[in-house]
Amino acid sequence: xxxxxxxxxxxxxxxxxxxxxxxxxxxxxxxxxxxxxxxxxxxxxxxxxxxxxxxxxxxxxxxxxxxxxxxxxxxxxxxxxxxxxxxxxxxxxxxxxxxxxxxxxxxxxxxxxxxxxxxxxxxxxxxxxxxxxxxxxxxxxxxxxxxxxxxxxxxxxxxxxxxxxxxxxxxxxxxxxxxxxxxxxxxxxxxxxxxxxxxxxxxxxxxxxxxxxxxxxxxxxxxxxxxxxxxxxxxxxxxxxxxxxxxxxxxxxxxxxxxxxxxxxxxxxxxxxxxxxxxxxxxxxxxxxxxxxxxxxxxxxxxxxxxxxxxxxxxxxxxxxxxxxxxxxxxxxxxxxxxxxxxxxxxxxxxxxxxxxxxxxxxxxxxxxxxxxxxxxxxxxxxxxxxxxxxxxxxxxxxx
Numbered sequence: 001x002x003x004x005x006x007x008x009x010x011x012x013x014x015x016x017x018x019x020x021x022x023x024x025x026x027x028x029x030x031x032x033x034x035x036x037x038x039x040x041x042x043x044x045x046x047x048x049x050x051x052x053x054x055x056x057x058x059x060x061x062x063x064x065x066x067x068x069x070x071x072x073x074x075x076x077x078x079x080x081x082x083x084x085x086x087x088x089x090x091x092x093x094x095x096x097x098x099x100x101x102x103x104x105x106x107x108x109x110x111x112x113x114x115x116x117x118x119x120x121x122x123x124x125x126x127x128x129x130x131x132x133x134x135x136x137x138x139x140x141x142x143x144x145x146x147x148x149x150x151x152x153x154x155x156x157x158x159x160x161x162x163x164x165x166x167x168x169x170x171x172x173x174x175x176x177x178x179x180x181x182x183x184x185x186x187x188x189x190x191x192x193x194x195x196x197x198x199x200x201x202x203x204x205x206x207x208x209x210x211x212x213x214x215x216x217x218x219x220x221x222x223x224x225x226x227x228x229x230x231x232x233x234x235x236x237x238x239x240x241x242x243x244x245x246x247x248x249x250x251x252x253x254x255x256x257x258x259x260x261x262x263x264x265x266x267x268x269x270x271x272x273x274x275x276x277x278x279x280x281x282x283x284x285x286x287x288x289x290x291x292x293x294x295x296x297x298x299x300x301x302x303x304x305x306x307x308x309x310x311x312x313x314x315x316x317x318x319x320x321x322x323x324x325x326x327x328x329x330x331x332x333x334x335x336x337x338x339x340x341x342x343x344x345x346x347x348x349x350x351x352x353x354x355x356x357x358x359x360x361x362x363x364x365x366x367x368x369x370x371x372x373x374x375x376x377x378x379x380x381x382x383x384x385x386x387x388x389x390x391x392x393x394x395x396x397x398x399x400x
Contacts, residue, residue, distance in 0.1 A: 028281045031100045032309045033145055038137045043067075043096040048088045048125060050080065051395040058395065059083075059124040061132045063096065069132030070387060072332040073124045074301050083121035084400035086110050096129050103306050116302050119279045123304035127335055127383070130305060134382030141383050142342035145305060152374040153340045156184035156222065158326070159353035162192060162199040166206035174214050176354050180370035184220035184247065184349045187211060189237070190228025193254055197228075204237075212244060220349070221246045222273075227254035231263040238268040248273040248295050258283075262292040271295050275311075276325030279303055284311045288318050295347060299325040300335045312343050321347035329353050331364045334383045341377040363391035 044064040051058040057076035061069045076083070090106040103126055110118060130141045142148045157176045160169055173185040189204040191197045198204050211221055223246055229237060234252035241249050250273040253260040265272040273295035278284060279302045287293050296315045298308045312322040322345055326336045333352065340346045352370065360367045364387045368375050378384025 026282070026285075028285045028310055028314055029104070030310075032306065032313055033100060035097045035099055035133065035144060038133070038139060038144060039097055043133060043136055045091050045094050045096050045129070048091060048128075050076070050083060050398040051392065052398050053391065053395040057398070058392075059128045060392075061091075061096075061125065061128040063132055063136065065136070067132055067136045069128040069130070069135065069382060070385075070392070071124055071128040071131060071335075071383065072330075073120070074328060074332060075120065076124070079117050079121045080398065081400075082113065082118055083125075086113065086118070087121045087125055091125055091129070096133055099126060099129055099133070100306050103304065115279065116277075119302045119304070119307075123301055126304040126306060127300075130338075131382035131385075138381050140341075140377075140379060140381060141305070141338040142377065145309060145338070145342040148341050148377070149344060150341050150377070151379075152376045153337050154184075154349050154374050155182060155352035155354075155370060156186055156220070156349035157182045157354045157370075158186050158351045159355050160186060160188040160224075162188055162203075166203045166210060170207060170210040170214055172355060173211075173219070175356070177215065177219050179357060180354060181372040182219065182354070182370060183373045184222065185215065186222040186224055186250070186351070188226065189223045190225040192226040192228060194228050196230055196233045208240065208244065222248050222250065224250035224273075225252050227251050227257075229253055231260040234260075234264045235267045238264060238270055242268060242270045246270060250274070250295075250297070251276065258287065258292055262290060265292050265294065273297055273323065277302075279307070281307060281310055285314055288314050288320060294320060296320055296322045297325045298322070300339060301328075305335070305339060308339060309343065312345060316345040321345060323347040323350060326351040327353055329358065330361060330368065331385055331387075333368060334378060334385055337368075337375060337377045338383060363388045 045061060046064045047062045049060045051060055057073045059071050059073060087106060091102055094102055106122055134141050134144055157173055176182060187207050189207060191199045223241055229252050231253055238249050248271040252264045255277040261274055271294035274293040275297040276299050296311055298311045300308055308324060315322045324336055336350055340350050358369055364385050366378055
């Protein structure tokens with residue numbers, strides 16, 4: 001039978017009828033912000049520079065009107081060629097009011113590079129431009145992203161590792177709750193992408209025991225496996241977490257094994273938190289629609305404000321929380337505060353790394369300190385940070 005004859009059969013016709021036809025633009029790709037309404041004139045992007053001060057890297061944008069935006073980055077030294085060769089040229093000379101369109105177009109032009117190494121440079125340029133736009137309009141980034149819904153952000157203590165013993169790790173959070181007034185903490189369990197092995201025998205069991213003894217009734221508990229388990233083992237661990245009334249079980253299976261994570265979500269009542277490694281809007285839509293997750297966790301460094309807000313919109317339609325993954329503190333953590341301030345369906349706590357009293361820095365204000373479990377959202381224009389001009393003068397421009 002040739003192909004033409006095959007297609008005429010009723011069975012083949014039925015199969016083809018079930019194949020979804022591509023839409024011109026999927027719902028998850030639709031714009032989520034209206035930046036133009038805040039400006040009567042174009043905001044042309046005149047320059048984008050990468051600055052280095054010691055081990056820290058900043059992305060600085062400047063408009064033709066001389067307004068500057070600046071953001072502290074994470075792991076930028078790994079992505080410098082992509083920033084200079086693929087990302088910066090795409091944005092130069094464009095109207096920053098078209099930021100959503102520019103982010104979509106830079107992806108289309110470089111889709112084969114898609115992943116953290118591409119999206120991080122895009123996110124830093126985007127966030128720096130939000131700072132620039134806010135300073136131009138004299139509005140905070142949260143105002144540009146739809147309006148300020150909350151003036152302070154409740155956080156859960158994070159940053160737990162697997163280098164300490166179970167006893168040491170629980171004590172870190174006992175002290176943290178006392179020092180910050182935080183109402184929630186998250187422990188690392190398992191061995192991290194370890195095929196069901198613990199960091200050392202009995203460590204996870206000991207964390208469960210000591211956390212119940214020292215923190216039960218004082219803080220809401222969460223657990224992050226970082227892909228430690230097979231589906232069967234994760235279900236076993238998850239049932240224990242349910243009994244102990246943990247708020248959520250994060251990344252139970254290796255992050256690429258979505259079918260395994262869905263098995264866990266289907267088998268348990270505890271919320272499954274997931275998505276910190278992902279940057280595909282289509283994949284977030286699939287995970288949400290297929291109920292492979294209950295708490296959506298895009299990292300703002302891998303997705304930027306715009307794409308994370310689109311994920312939040314998907315989650316909102318499904319009555320899900322969005323709680324972005326965050327490993328940043330200090331000046332680099334301002335993005336999660338602005339995002340949470342303006343996003344309706346954020347969860348009860350945002351992630352914030354805290355292993356002890358925060359060091360106060362003199363090169364930017366305000367310094368962020370957790371008091372009574374919350375961090376105030378900075379109210380200044382843009383991202384709300386003010387950098388010491390003398391500090392920035394000493395930073396070197398990193399050339400392509």
